[in-house]
Amino acid sequence: MDAYSRDEILALLRAARQVDERDWLMILVTFLHGLRVSETLGLKRDSVQGDILIVGRLKGSIRTKQPLLNHPDPLLSERQAMFELARKSNRNQKLFPMSRKTFWRRMQEYAAAAGLPKAKAHPHALKHSIAMQLIDSAGIHRTQAWLGHKSMSSTGAYLKPANEDVFAAARKALGAL
Numbered sequence: 729m730d731a732y733s734r735d736e737i738l739a740l741l742r743a744a745r746q747v748d749e750r751d752w753l754m755i756l757v758t759f760l761h762g763l764r765v766s767e768t769l770g771l772k773r774d775s776v777q778g779d780i781l782i783v784g785r786l787k788g789s790i791r792t793k794q795p796l797l798n799h800p801d802p803l804l805s806e807r808q809a810m811f812e813l814a815r816k817s818n819r820n821q822k823l824f825p826m827s828r829k830t831f832w833r834r835m836q837e838y839a840a841a842a843g844l845p846k847a848k849a850h851p852h853a854l855k856h857s858i859a860m861q862l863i864d865s866a867g868i869h870r871t872q873a874w875l876g877h878k879s880m881s882s883t884g885a886y887l888k889p890a891n892e893d894v895f896a897a898a899r900k901a902l903g904a905l
Contacts, residue, residue: 730847730848730853731848731853731856732848732855736842736844736848737857738801738803738804739843739844740755740838740839740842741755742803742842743838743839743841744838745803746836747843750824750873751834751838751840753806753813753824754768754823754831755835756803756806757856758855759808759857759858760806760826760852760858761783761794761858762802762853762854762859763855764850764855765828765831765832765852766786766828767783767784768822769825769827769828769831770784770821770822771823771824772820772823773817773819773821774820775789775814776796776810776813776814776823780795780796780842781793781794781795781810787876796810835850
């Protein structure tokens with residue numbers, strides 16, 4: 729699966745935010761915290777505790793507690809929006825009440841609106857994207873902890889670079905244009 733570049737993530741988030749604030753936040757939270765669709769859709773008001781997002785990870789992963797992030801770019805800043813959404817929600821109410829199919833369909837719509845390749849228009853591309861970015865900047869062990877993986881082999885699945893990245897690196901190493 730291909731990962732989104734930073735510019736592609738911003739384009740996707742911009743397209744979603746222009747249509748629906750909650751969808752933008754859902755996509756952002758899924759990306760920033762490396763969530764599976766079911767993990768995002770399972771978030772409830774009590775998942776937000778202070779400045780922390782508590783995620784019950786699936787598929788044998790470890791439950792994580794991660795800070796809600798502020799960012800200078802409003803498209804990448806989740807903290808205040810998550811506070812507001814949690815504040816307006818009832819105790820056991822899901823923050824993003826929709827089906828997996830609806831999440832997938834909305835990703836398709838926003839990716840198309842942003843001009844992104846159809847191959848990347850899948851919710852799991854969000855997890856793949858943050859994993860790839862974290863591996864490059866924070867290393868594999870920190871990425872493993874962020875994603876809540878018990879096994880390094882789970883995190884290792886994100887080590888395979890996209891062909892376009894391999895080609896660009898080869899061109900650079902060989903001095904080709």
